[in-house]
Amino acid sequence: AKALGKNRCVLYTEKFSQDLAAKLVLENELRRAFEQQELMLYYQPQIEAASGRLAGVEALIRWRKQGDVMVSPAEFIPVAEESGLIVPIGEWILRTACLQAKQWMDTGCGPLQMSVNVSPRQFIEANFVDRVASTLQQTGLPPERLVLEITEGIAIAMEDEQETAEKLRELKQLGVRISMDDFGTGYSSLGYLRRFQVDELKIAQTFIFEVPGDSEKASIVQAILAMARTLKLKVIAEGVETEEQYRFLRDEGCDWIQGYFFHKPMTSEEMSRLLTGN
Numbered sequence: 001a002k003a004l005g006k007n008r009c010v011l012y013t014e015k016f017s018q019d020l021a022a023k024l025v026l027e028n029e030l031r032r033a034f035e036q037q038e039l040m041l042y043y044q045p046q047i048e049a050a051s052g053r054l055a056g057v058e059a060l061i062r063w064r065k066q067g068d069v070m071v072s073p074a075e076f077i078p079v080a081e082e083s084g085l086i087v088p089i090g091e092w093i094l095r096t097a098c099l100q101a102k103q104w105m106d107t108g109c110g111p112l113q114m115s116v117n118v119s120p121r122q123f124i125e126a127n128f129v130d131r132v133a134s135t136l137q138q139t140g141l142p143p144e145r146l147v148l149e150i151t152e153g154i155a156i157a158m159e160d161e162q163e164t165a166e167k168l169r170e171l172k173q174l175g176v177r178i179s180m181d182d183f184g185t186g187y188s189s190l191g192y193l194r195r196f197q198v199d200e201l202k203i204a205q206t207f208i209f210e211v212p213g214d215s216e217k218a219s220i221v222q223a224i225l226a227m228a229r230t231l232k233l234k235v236i237a238e239g240v241e242t243e244e245q246y247r248f249l250r251d252e253g254c255d256w257i258q259g260y261f262f263h264k265p266m267t268s269e270e271m272s273r274l275l276t277g278n
């Protein structure tokens, strides 16, 4: 038994160093990619459910490697988080998204909200609020056009809940809106909503997939929508892929819809064409 234990230990160490090596390689590649401007933003439309109006977009990062291979953010965002690279990359994302939103605004595209994902590692930076403020100032984007998407992960990363609430309060004082992403997947979501005073919540894709067919998922979504109404929160459903899902959500009072049923994430050029109707 002892020998076996030892072997296991060796295997574990080998596996561990392989993982570590792979991570380091990816981290270095990502650093180079950022410097060489291989990162770009895609935009996915958000539709007002009742009217079908294009009301906002979510900025989603893409990594186009040389040779045109697309690397998924699900793969490199965790590495960027762990290495801290997400801080400079996140600043670039925020600036680029705000600039783009301002540009669309100036070309008379109508009121459009810009949602930007904020990683926990980025949020805990001491000067995060100042960064947001100066980005808004430099780009000229009115604060109320910007939505910061956070996850429950920020509360874990911050450790101090009081501090998290305070930081969110400062952000809201700037005039930006706060959205709770992937709502329903973590713990004590309801408590966070109240303490953090978020403006909107995004129902996690996992709940949308089997709606309305799966009656358990459907009643969870109905419960979330009822609760949001009571708390006067705006609700967005993401990952909406079918007409049935869209109709169900709209009829249940979901405010905005995002998903392949309407549009996939697209380049800024494609988005511009969509906005201007050519």
Ligand code: C2E
Binding pocket: 044, 059, 060, 061, 072, 073, 074, 077, 093, 117, 118, 119, 181, 182, 238, 239, 240, 241, 258, 259, 260, 261, 265
């Ligand atoms: P997320 O914030 O939950 O983003 C939604 C993801 O769902 C996006 O994947 C989007 O392309 C995808 N999606 C949208 N509609 C549909 C649909 O109808 N069906 C399906 N199956 N999927 C749909 P993406 O772009 O690969 O991003 C994955 C995750 O990577 C994001 O999840 C977010 O956590 C992270 N991420 C992406 N961009 C950024 C960024 O700029 N900053 C940070 N910090 N994280 C980002």
Ligand code: CA
Binding pocket: 058, 117, 149, 181
């Ligand atoms: Ca998001």
Ligand code: CA
Binding pocket: 181, 182, 202, 204, 205, 238
């Ligand atoms: Ca999400």
